[in-house]
Amino acid sequence: MNHAPEKIEHFGQDEALVLDSGVKLGPFSMAYETYGELNNDKSNVVLVCHALTGDQYAASTHPITGKPGWWSRMVGPGRPVDTERFFVICPNVIGSCLGSTGPASINPETGEPYGICFPVITINDMVKAQAQLLERLGIDDLFCVIGGSMGGMLVLQWAASYPEKVFAAAPIATAARHSSQNIAFHEVGRQAIMADPEWCGGRYAQEGRNPKKGLAVARMAAHITYLSENALHRKFGRNLQDRDAVTFGFDADFQVESYLRYQGVSFVDRFDANSYLYVTRAMDYFDLAQAHGGALAAAFKGTKTRFCVVSFTSDWLFPTEESREIVQALNANAANVSFVEIETDKGHDSFLLDEPEMIDAMDGFFRSAARARGLEDQGKGSHG
Amino acid sequence: MNHAPEKIEHFGQDEALVLDSGVKLGPFSMAYETYGELNNDKSNVVLVCHALTGDQYAASTHPITGKPGWWSRMVGPGRPVDTERFFVICPNVIGSCLGSTGPASINPETGEPYGICFPVITINDMVKAQAQLLERLGIDDLFCVIGGSMGGMLVLQWAASYPEKVFAAAPIATAARHSSQNIAFHEVGRQAIMADPEWCGGRYAQEGRNPKKGLAVARMAAHITYLSENALHRKFGRNLQDRDAVTFGFDADFQVESYLRYQGVSFVDRFDANSYLYVTRAMDYFDLAQAHGGALAAAFKGTKTRFCVVSFTSDWLFPTEESREIVQALNANAANVSFVEIETDKGHDSFLLDEPEMIDAMDGFFRSAARARGLEDQGKGSHG
Numbered sequence: 001m002n003h004a005p006e007k008i009e010h011f012g013q014d015e016a017l018v019l020d021s022g023v024k025l026g027p028f029s030m031a032y033e034t035y036g037e038l039n040n041d042k043s044n045v046v047l048v049c050h051a052l053t054g055d056q057y058a059a060s061t062h063p064i065t066g067k068p069g070w071w072s073r074m075v076g077p078g079r080p081v082d083t084e085r086f087f088v089i090c091p092n093v094i095g096s097c098l099g100s101t102g103p104a105s106i107n108p109e110t111g112e113p114y115g116i117c118f119p120v121i122t123i124n125d126m127v128k129a130q131a132q133l134l135e136r137l138g139i140d141d142l143f144c145v146i147g148g149s150m151g152g153m154l155v156l157q158w159a160a161s162y163p164e165k166v167f168a169a170a171p172i173a174t175a176a177r178h179s180s181q182n183i184a185f186h187e188v189g190r191q192a193i194m195a196d197p198e199w200c201g202g203r204y205a206q207e208g209r210n211p212k213k214g215l216a217v218a219r220m221a222a223h224i225t226y227l228s229e230n231a232l233h234r235k236f237g238r239n240l241q242d243r244d245a246v247t248f249g250f251d252a253d254f255q256v257e258s259y260l261r262y263q264g265v266s267f268v269d270r271f272d273a274n275s276y277l278y279v280t281r282a283m284d285y286f287d288l289a290q291a292h293g294g295a296l297a298a299a300f301k302g303t304k305t306r307f308c309v310v311s312f313t314s315d316w317l318f319p320t321e322e323s324r325e326i327v328q329a330l331n332a333n334a335a336n337v338s339f340v341e342i343e344t345d346k347g348h349d350s351f352l353l354d355e356p357e358m359i360d361a362m363d364g365f366f367r368s369a370a371r372a373r374g375l376e377d378q379g380k381g382s383h384g
Numbered sequence: 385m386n387h388a389p390e391k392i393e394h395f396g397q398d399e400a401l402v403l404d405s406g407v408k409l410g411p412f413s414m415a416y417e418t419y420g421e422l423n424n425d426k427s428n429v430v431l432v433c434h435a436l437t438g439d440q441y442a443a444s445t446h447p448i449t450g451k452p453g454w455w456s457r458m459v460g461p462g463r464p465v466d467t468e469r470f471f472v473i474c475p476n477v478i479g480s481c482l483g484s485t486g487p488a489s490i491n492p493e494t495g496e497p498y499g500i501c502f503p504v505i506t507i508n509d510m511v512k513a514q515a516q517l518l519e520r521l522g523i524d525d526l527f528c529v530i531g532g533s534m535g536g537m538l539v540l541q542w543a544a545s546y547p548e549k550v551f552a553a554a555p556i557a558t559a560a561r562h563s564s565q566n567i568a569f570h571e572v573g574r575q576a577i578m579a580d581p582e583w584c585g586g587r588y589a590q591e592g593r594n595p596k597k598g599l600a601v602a603r604m605a606a607h608i609t610y611l612s613e614n615a616l617h618r619k620f621g622r623n624l625q626d627r628d629a630v631t632f633g634f635d636a637d638f639q640v641e642s643y644l645r646y647q648g649v650s651f652v653d654r655f656d657a658n659s660y661l662y663v664t665r666a667m668d669y670f671d672l673a674q675a676h677g678g679a680l681a682a683a684f685k686g687t688k689t690r691f692c693v694v695s696f697t698s699d700w701l702f703p704t705e706e707s708r709e710i711v712q713a714l715n716a717n718a719a720n721v722s723f724v725e726i727e728t729d730k731g732h733d734s735f736l737l738d739e740p741e742m743i744d745a746m747d748g749f750f751r752s753a754a755r756a757r758g759l760e761d762q763g764k765g766s767h768g
Contacts, residue, residue, distance in 0.1 A: 021632035120632035180616040180640045181608065187641045188604045190634065191648070195597035197581055213579035220572045221605050224565065229700070232564040238671060246669055248405035248504035250574065250661060254668070256564045257571045264575070277634060284638065285630055287622060316613075316700075 005031035005056070005063075005092070005099030009136050017094070017129055023119035027108060030133040031099025032091035035059050035075060036083035038139075044375055045139050046081050047130065048090040049147030049154035051352075052222075052279050053271050055098040058090040059083065064270045070352060073359060074146075080362035085375065086143065091133055093126040093154070095278040100129070103274035104205060115274055116202030123150070123286045127157045131165075141165040143373055144366065148172040148351035149318065150279070153286050156326065159307070160288060160299040168369040170362065172310040173351045175322035176296050176329070177287035182317060185225055186280040189218030193273045202274055215273045216264030223263045228314035228347035232256060289329075296329035303330070306372065307337040308365040310358060312350040338365070389415035389440070389447075389476070389483030393520050401478070401513055407503035411492065414517040415483025416475035419443050419459060420467035422523075428759055429523050430465050431514065432474040433531030433538035435736075436606075436663050437655050439482040442474040443467065448654045454736060457743060458530075464746035469759065470527065475517055477510040477538070479662040484513070487658035488589060499658055500586030507534070507670045511541045515549075525549040527757055528750065532556035532735035533702065534663070537670050540710065543691070544672060544683040552753040554746065556694040557735045559706035560680050560713070561671035566701060569609055570664040573602030577657050586658055599657040600648030607647045612698035612731035616640060673713075680713035687714070690756065691721040692749040694742060696734040722749070 008031045011017070016026025033056040038045065048058045048071065055062070059069040059076050075081040075088055092100040095118070103118035110117075134142075145158045145166055152174025159169045178186075193199055196214025200207045224232075236256040240246065243253065252258040289296035307330055311323035320341050330337040340361045344350050351358065392415045395401070400410025417440040422429065432442045432455065439446070443453035443460050459465040459472055476484040479502070487502035494501075518526075529542045529550055536558025543553045562570075577583055580598025584591045608616075620640040624630065627637065636642040673680035691714055695707035704725050714721040724745045728734050735742065 023632075116634070120634075177622065179613065180620045180622060180638075181611075181613040183622070183638050184604075184608045184616060184640050184644055187636075187638075187644055188601060188608065191604060191645070192576055192579075192601045194634075195576075195601055196579065217572060217576045217579055217601065220568075220575060224568045224572065227565075229563065229565045229703075232568060236564045238561065238564060238567070238674075248407075250500070250504075250578075250665065252571075254564075254567050254571075256568050260568055260571055261575070281634065290622075319613075 007032050007034065008099055009133055011132060011136070015132065017125065017132065019119055019125045020122045021119055025094070025101070025119060025121075028094060028101035028129070029099065029105075030091050030094070030101075030129055032056050032089055032133060033058065033060055034090075035088040036086050038087040039375075042139055043143060043373060044086045045142050046086045046088045047134070047142050047145045047158070048075060048081065048088055049145065049151035050090065050093065051147070051149040051151050052283065053267070053276070054151065055096065056090045056092045057098075059088070062270070065266075073354060074362060080359055080366050081146065082366070085370065089134070089137070089139075091130050093279070094129045095121045095126065095275060095282060097272035097275040102272065103202070103278055104272045113205040115205065116277070118274070118278060120281055121278060122282050123153045123157050124161065124291070126282065127154055127161055130154070131162065142167065143375070144168040144170065144369060146170040146172070146362075147174075149174055149348065150283050153283065156288055156299075159303060159305050160292070163300070163303045163305060166305045167373055168306040168308075168365070170308045170310065170365060171326065172358070173312055173315055173318050173348055175318050176289060176299070176326050178283050178285075179322070183284045185222060186284055188221050189280060190277050192217040192221065193276060199273060204273070210268075211273045212268040215268045215271070215276060218276060219267040220260045220264040223260060225317045226347060226349040228316065228345050230314060230345040231347050234345065296325060297332035300330055300333045300335060303333055303335050305335065306369050307335060308361065309337060309339045310351070310361060311341050312346070312348070312355075313341060313343050314345045315348040315350065317348040391416050391418065392483055393517055395516060395520075399516065401509065401516065403503055403509045404506045405503055409478070409485070409503055409505075412478060412485035412513070413483065413489075414475050414478070414485075414513055416440050416473055416517060417442065417444055418474075419472040420470050422471040423759075426523055427527060427757060428470045429526050430470045430472045431518070431526050431529045431542070432459060432465065432472055433529065433535035434474065434477065435531070435533040435535050436667065437651070437660070438535065439480065440474045440476045443472070446654070457738060458746060464743060464750050465530065466750070469754065473518070473521070473523075475514050477663070478513045479505045479510065479659060479666060481656035481659040486656065487586070487662055488656045497589040499589065500661070502658070502662060504665055505662060506666050507537045507541050508545065508675070510666065511538055511545055514538070515546065526551065527759070528552040528554065528753060530554040530556070530746075531558075533558055533732065534667050537667065540672055540683075543687060543689050544676070547684070547687045547689055550689045551757055552690040552692075552749070554692045554694065554749060555710065556742070557696055557699055557702050557732055559702050560673060560683070560710050562667050562669075563706070567668045569605060570668055572605050573664060574661050576601040576605065577660060583657060588657070594652075595657045596652040599652045599655070599660060602660060603651040604644045604648040607644060609701045610731060610733040612700065612729050614698060614729040615731050618729065680709060681716035684714055684717045684719060687717055687719050689719065690753050691719060692745065693721060693723045694735070694745060695725050696730070696732070696739075697725060697727050698729045699732040699734065701732040
């Protein structure tokens, strides 16, 4: 899983991150990608926040899989996050494994990978690390912060922590707290990893092993939750995989089995098992209301940020109701907020897929926010 | 997991079961429990069909867990399936592990446990084995067949295979075919088991090992699907387990994690991992329409059976829509069918829980069917 990220910033012990747990994390590194050009007054910065197993390669080729950027539909020339107008930064979150410091990184105190000696991090910690990166890059404030799923949690945290630095914010397919059911699914994934003897109590790197099977099972379970029942039915139904009849065995008779197995085995090549533990934990711990005395509205007190909240009708991982709670908290602050619920049967993963209505909504939001910000519209026309 | 079931019937090689796969399974055994007394004309027999990991102990103490019968609310004196009126038989399905022949049984050809050399069985095979058991017991026909979830699939198969033998049928929280999403969840469970090195290619019994961790993960993933998001939220929310604050670690900080872990570890003491593979596979393969030329209505052609189909509003594993398809197929045959959709937030497991509306509906159904059958009402009054 080694690769050299294109862009990386290192922070010394004197710049250590004080985590919510109280632990000081330092030295640490932040890997990131950028797209587009920073304008003269640095007013055109868009921060893109990735999801659980996402990475900084939002609009560029992934160095391991060779696949196009995970959000090429949203970020690029003529796209809603138009790289001909905006300067886009997409950092890899701390705790992850694509260059930013995480459990696979070397612990300077021991000279060995942290493993599960890495401190537990939170969404707030991820945001603080991003803020430190931006400071290093000389960026004082953000035109917009945008992200889906866990990325949406980071967007909300940014808006709550640094309201004066966030002109616009687009939390997509997300929630202000992780639900009981979602914690349960994460716990299944973690137990699958930790049940794998190759996990070695988290020391698999030192032992030259790798809990690939456990991680694949975790991914398979999670992947089901990213789709809707209808999407699975439409895509696979009970269709058989390259055969005319069931085999009366445990091969992948059904296409849906074959698909899931592929999701599992292909995932382990690009993601670290311990990172999976840490990043899921960060989501579980996220509860923005609780961090503000129990009232979500208090998290956005007096906010001047322009929000566009997006949900998808068939997303059962982050149902519309949870987006509505965000909107209500913003309304309670008389915030500038629009709310788009998109009719689709593609489930939670819709934010990554070809959803023209989402693209149109984001395009409109970025254009209008750019006008409000006084960013010159270069009349680049529509996306696509 | 060894125990001596109270009641068991053995079938010799000459009475072998010809499975849907073409394999002949024999000798084989059927363990079962009975409750109540058979009447003189043998017209009061109720067959209770258990769910995936259920067993024959519907209304009596489980020999391993010591817990009361899993359907004591439904079966017993004064209950809808009134053991003072009806003679109740509840067999353990073949492929399972509570006394009926399954992968943990000794293969007479090798003298070793079958393991994954056990033939793959289907819902239809389970029903044929039950029919053979009933024949042995001298029972020609059934007053009623009732069951939930996989048990409901057996009910539908009974009604389709032996319409003349089934006077009444109550399929609860079930479907006429297993959905793509449900196959996907089963596949995750199977992969979790097979990923456990203790599984030993299915030969763990011979090797003196046991894939407990894999089976526990499978159970945890499945268990989430048995509940509704609302039920999890109401029951656990984001409540912490015996602590005032999160621990910034991977202990079970949240009650829902602790609950799930308990569901996993307690399950492995009462269930065999290979049986889990086989019984999930039987459900995956179930597609009653496909077995009747593609039209579900054809499965119930000319049926005289009285049906009561029950679904639960918050059951996302077997949503109401799938019960409605059964009802439509029955309506197409002008069958005697009533359909009850019960409003509850308890999810799929509702059929096992205290749902007064379900109990009342079943009570009414059994009373009315008994009258139609000419079974004397002994005026035992209401249940409870």
